[in-house]
């Protein structure tokens with residue numbers, strides 16, 4: 001097993017990898033509660049969605065661990081589950097069965113794209129500075145998710161004179177409330193342990209925050225009184241595809257959106273995570289990229305059959321990488337935990353979202369470190385990098401950040417006479433991005 005995962009070659013140990021897997025799982029586990037909450041808005045069965053979410057995550061992550069052998073966890077993505085529920089079903093008026101069919105077709109197209117090396121060509125065409133910018137932007141985005149989960153920041157209103165109120169996108173939350181208080185407690189615990197080079201720093205921060213939530217009343221014992229239960233049946237949502245409206249313009253637009261967002265989210269996440277783990281090769285390429293993309297595609301296709309939205313590589317995997325995870329064994333641990341979670345749903349539901357916030361915030365800080373590698377002297381490099389960085393948290397989307405970074409890169413290089421620095425793949429992507437804006 002040590003040879004299969006290459007533990008020695010990566011200077012890692014069994015203990016380190018399992019701990020890393022537990023850390024990543026603990027930062028991803030919220031999806032077991034949040035994904036069913038979002039997708040059930042379409043009328044899908046909530047309990048069946050818990051099982052579908054856990055199984056889809058386990059399948060995608062297992063392929064990542066055993067086939068791509070990378071320390072990355074997969075689960076239904078938070079951007080595309082909202083697109084599934086709020087845009088396709090509630091906005092455009094389609095059935096959830098139609099939306100699942102779109103996800104299924106997207107997964108199949110992805111499998112073909114990864115077989116023909118197209119996705120790798122796209123990944124490898126991204127310029128060096130933008131790759132660093134992607135890591136930094138993802139860091140800011142996941143710190144933002146953590147801060148918002150904990151209630152340290154929130155949307156709100158401010159006075160603009162004469163008793164009038166105006167909406168503000170972000171403001172400080174009630175930092176003395178229970179959520180922010182346990183998050184800040186966990187943050188201090190994690191930060192001190194990280195300084196002392198304790199591998200489990202992030203996991204222990206989550207544990208400390210969860211315990212701190214008991215006296216404050218936000219960590220509560222399950223209503224059933226038991227921490228163990230049998231997995232809910234998949235019956236109401238599995239294998240419910242509906243092919244009657246496949247050949248429509250709406251399906252083309254939906255498929256194009258799913259493909260673009262999934263592709264760039266996955267690509268950005270893989271680059272950011274592998275760079276953090278020190279796994280990129282001398283040319284800055286992802287090891288076993290084809291297999292990693294395949295894991296994503298298989299997870300999505302299986303997920304659609306089980307009854308959930310697009311499965312993607314999770315940026316939260318940075319927490320396990322930060323605690324030492326370097327090989328597929330980390331991912332296998334995450335997958336096993338998702339399978340176990342099927343029986344311990346009440347236990348995982350006990351961890352309040354605020355308690356996972358410290359890990360997300362600390363990981364954001366670690367990913368920000370790549371900022372020193374960006375060339376800020378040449379403005380045709382610095383401006384695209386800056387746009388990619390800030391647009392990720394501002395739009396709450398890794399994919400949008402990459403689009404802004406890549407489009408501005410192509411435009412600036414062309415208008416400053418440096419068009420030779422742009423590869424044909426970059427030109428093709430720029431055209432596709434413009435098209436995707438026009439089709440929205």
Ligand SMILES: Nc1nc2[nH]cnc2c(=O)[nH]1
Nearest residue numbers: 077078079269313314315
């Ligand atoms: N990369 C990535 N990470 C996530 N973590 C939670 N949701 C997502 C997502 O949609 N993409």
